[in-house]
Amino acid sequence: MNLRLSRLVPSLAFTTSFAIAQVQLPPAEPGVKIADPFVKLDTLVVSATRTEKPLIEVPASVSVVSLKDRENKGLLRIGEELVGVPGVTLRQEQSGVEAALVIRGAPERHLNDTFLLLLDGVPFVTPDDEVLLESVPYGAVDRVEVVRGPVSALYGRGGVSGAVAYSTREVGDQAAGELTLSYGSNNYFAPSLVYGTPVSDTNRLLVRLGHERGDGWRDRTARRSSSAFLKDVWQVTPKLELTLSGSYSDTEQQIASHLPLRADGSIVAVTGGREANTNIDDARSERTLWFGTARAKLAVSDAVEATFTLHHRDNDSLYNGGFNEGFDEVAETIRWNGFRGDGSDQTTFAEAQVSWKTARNHLLVGANHEWIASQDRETWTGQYGFDFATFDFYFYNQFRSYRTGALLNKADWIQDRLLDADTDVKVGALFVQDEFKATDRLTLTVGARLDRFERDVAFGPTTEENGTVTLPGSRKADSDDNLSPKFSALYQWTPQLSTYFAYGEGFSPAFGPVWSFGGRDTTLKPETARNFEVGVKGEFFDRALGLTATVYRLERQDLLQYVADGVATKTINAGKQRAEGLELQARFDLRAVAEGLSGFASYTYTDAKWIKNRFIVDEFTGEEIDLSGKSVVRVPKHQFSFGLTKNLPAAGLALSAWYDYVGDYPVDGLNQLVDGAHGLANISLTWRPKQASQWEWSVVVRNAFDKEYNLLRGTSREPVEAYPGAPRQFLTTLRYAF
Template identity: 35%
Template sequence: MRYTSMAALIVASWVEPGMSPAVAGEVFSGQAETGIERVVVTATRSEQMLLEVPAAISVRELDDLRSKGFTYGTDEFRGVPGVFFRRGEGDGEEFPFVSIRGATGNHGNDAFLAMLDGIPFVGPDEEVLLYEIPYPIVNHIEIVRGPVSALYGRGAIGGAINYQTRNPVNNSTELSFSAGQDGYYRGQVLLERQFRQDIGVLASLSYEDFAGWRDNSARDATSAFLKTVIPLSSKSALTAWLSYFERNAQVPSVIPTLADGSIVKVAGGVEGFLGHKPTRNNNQGWIGALRYEQQVTDILDIQLTAQARQFDSDVRLNFYDYLEFNPDQNIMGVNGFASVNDASVYFVEALANWRSGRHKLVVGVSAERTSLDEQDRWSGELDPFFSGECGFRFYAIVIDYSTGEVLNDQPGNDCFVHEQLRTAADTTNQFYGAFFQDEISLSERLTLTVGARYDEFKRNIDFSVIAASPDLQNAEGRSEAVSPKAALAYQLDSGIVYASYGRGFNSNFGPVWQWEPDRYARDEAPTFIDSYELGWKGQTQNKQLSWETALFYLVQTDRRIFIDNPDPEGPPTLATTGQKYSSRGLEAAVRYRPVRTTELLVNYTYLAPEWDELILAGSFGAPDTDFSGNTPQGVPGHIVYAEVSHEFSGQWHGNLSYEWYSDYFVDLSNSIKTGQYSLMNLSVSWFPTNNPDLAFDLSVTNVLDEDYFFYFAGSRSAVTNVSPGVPRQIRLGTKVRF
């Protein structure tokens, strides 16, 4: 096989079958090429038609999202069945909470795995930091619902999000620019070149600036990207890329609520800021990747991959402190937190694809090493020994929310400390895995897929400061996990029906502060999700009608919990495992093209998660509380998404979408259910004189300017705060290629 064919396979991960690479590169906006016939790689680690994969997968084109006015992280989840997100303290990518099929994490976004070109993109605290994803270099995103730890290891407990970078496919220069209200500007230049011996090079430089729609919500981002694909022979190729990414963002505040969820009236309304400045989330870093591919024989290919990334972060936050809330005196509180950290990640993997007779075998091994040098500082009024002298407070900043004034950061208040160094530690995580997967053709129509992965992982932390005191101590832990997988698929004339089982796991390591030896003893064990799924997808009427539906049931066990340490001579708290919850539901999507120029899409999701076993220890001598049988927080029971795209002529394309999310339980006791909201979005694209190399986009998100809020509960039995949703945004963009 000549390398020109291998290059086509590389490009095939983002080109719809039936389209040549040159044609695919011409798709700027309008109706994105995301049909059910598309080639995908995430769910199986080999190129496969979406219609033939026994898994629930959605594909989002980033250019298409931008043409519709979506620019924040988590916008890629809009319209994806089974996925719901809430944006917390901050806007956009800052601190969202993402749930796939009702699965909720132990800490932050640790219930799904993010990847960049199939390489895990997990932070040192074992969660996905979406604000570190270099979105400007992403071409498209594959979203797999359901565990895929059997292929990728830890983190893929509820699903996987694979951010795929763009490949050089032709000789062109592409310029794009967009602007909108609230001081939004974005510009990008992208160069693609093909040289002799089929060497492809892609270079990109982008800058984005947003003044923000709320006080203290401005951000800017700069990205530079260089990628090359080099054929080393007719049967081998090397892909290399390097990315630099810098992002500087302010962090807006939340708004307090009464216990029943009623939003209190605050200074500045939804656009104001209630907190202790400065707040920011600044990070910069680089990512480098190499991938070598070799066709050893007609039936054996190997792939060697390496990635290194380095990120430096400077974070200043205000965590909402519901214990300080006093509506009778218009008082609310936050805790001032600052963290400066340097994180490094090194990843290597070897993969072999072997095809013979009825078997299609994938075998691989991987290793990852993560290091984190972190210093955490706190600000606020502190009673270090809880003697009452400083009001039994823990870094509390007291604010009059009717005026926005900080009340207790005043001269002469010796209880108020500024950026007190409380924790300093060097952390190292190591992960080693080995896996296999075999797709066995039992007959012309019936395929059995079996696989498993073994992972071993460990953490070592050297503390130099604990609880604001110099203290040289060490903490370490290790564990292991086995993740099996099985699927049976039957090929119909119109599609595929399948039944699958998969196990996902997460390390349960969590943040560094949970490892402080003076405060925590630990039992190390991963958390697991066992998932069962029945699916049916297909197309008919000469591909005018396509559908995808899945019934699923998942059970999670061994979540991290904290209880009083039964060993009186040990630290006061034991970090162990327990808790068990399940989720069941239905995902259904129908896409219909009644005529060539019009396409309709409707998605519906039903989710029914439940705590099968949840008993939380009481504090300060209070009895334990049994929440078994309750519904997990932040998961709506119903989600609807509808979209219509129409090509009015060769020059004009239009898109109208509607999304609706039902109420969800906010507190753990399930006494408050609220949060329902709906949005309508509109976009129009114009291609002058039918020129595919020039396009203009006008988008309006939240067309009706609906007021909506994401609800949170710091308390187990009360709503405590909300984060407002983004109001109507109007943006205009243009893109030209020559």
């Protein structure tokens, strides 16, 4: 199997296309309609229960982010729409690559492997059991539902801490379109077009095209992306509806580096300052992705509906970048692992679900199967081997001066293929859920899902630059199963007030990345989680105030850890983790204070700790580390957001201002450095002239006061790097509806 150092190799992530085009066309009447970030409690949602029902009747902690809110805030990167959503922490460090989310303090093992990503109900999970947010066609998204708490009882693997469910654009009954042109800081430019029309009495079609480009605010961080999305809805018979959708995207993003971070939290000054990029040459991510989905809904009777889904996607990706190997402040150098990963995967997903409604019951029964075939090739370039002069071991290291930018040891570089793997993943499941209305006010929900998951990897031989075989090929396979139950009780006191209790379990196969699978111990268990929560949802003062509050406890066990065995890597089950917290969100209609005034607020308290996490870091040296009792890295205890919007209908204007705050968090596993708190103020202005209401113009200023802040990272032992946050950014958008 391929070699690895004792430190974890950061995950490989790639990016796909997005744009800031619109789906919901602007209303024709004068004035500007600004959507609340937190919608009203009668809004229908689906993802938390697989059944469509108002938020106030859902026994789970759910937030909805609308397309209009994304537009108002001028959001360009997927994941940014979740800033301010209770219970969610966003880490976006590498200029649009690797948007990482932590939900309810459950840290990722590799990349986004503790929550589930859904697109129109289809799981988007990699062969490594990871989630790449950038694989979602962002410009095609109409809205986002965030479910906090395990969802494995409904959706299976990965649903340990929650789910982020994206829904694509709906197709309207009338012909309508919108042309959008955006321009912003650092030469950002994004035109897009969306048009929907009835093709016939039984067919409706929507097409969306988008392109974007930008230089990036740091050196060598340019981006370009093109995308297309299509949805076609056929009313085949009065009882049968067929929806066909497809997406294509092609994206390239140059990748920025970190800045060296000292143990005390201070940043080493490098030539070029915060804009400097010391990554390896030609550091970039490329992705070409297409998918197609067919969904048929059949109304068997007034009480029974069957849904059949077939989805296929094809993803080709490249990641060329350096992994941080530390810095030498005396020599003024940064040391990188030189890495290139070429990947391709093909996923086919099929699901059948039957819904049966009676006066008191809503029963769901379903089955699905997923097949994934992937090919991974890893090539490492740099200085390799033990240096007796420095008494140091180099793992494909590239030394770069952070003063001059020069590469210092290029004459010593070699290039080796350390991974050549073909992977097959199969996941099959049966699930059932029953919502039982015990009384007119009390609803009980029980459900469970049984998953069977398999991985089979054929490893090719590893080779040196001259073609010499260093390790022969091998094969590794493992399989397991897991049963995930759920239970909840919701009591609706009035049409505007409800309380609930929920229990749910989640799991991850804990197979880990393919590169760590060759030495796998097949007795390893899946990671599991249990979640208990109590919540209240209500609207008060004639619906002028909407409020939701949730208290929860999430417990995880049998967590997968990577351990270095000499220069190789193996995986073990080690540790328990728990998170407790409070999630609050509110919206305000303040017209009693001032006409056209509204607001929102959210607050998150998260206490995430390792209950037991003691293991050997390196079996070759016997080095041990104990994180038991320590707080989880990069999970702030406190986060909050609030904002106000003032509508001036007579002038066709709307002004919004909002503030997002992230508190201090532990940077390293031993909690030696706690830092990173920052708050950002933002404003937007939208104008729709009365005489030409089909036009709309907006200006958004993010980080309006140009606050300097950093996102800090560390290993289990020490702080190691800082990613500078973006300075003040402007975006102006012109929209024309036709």
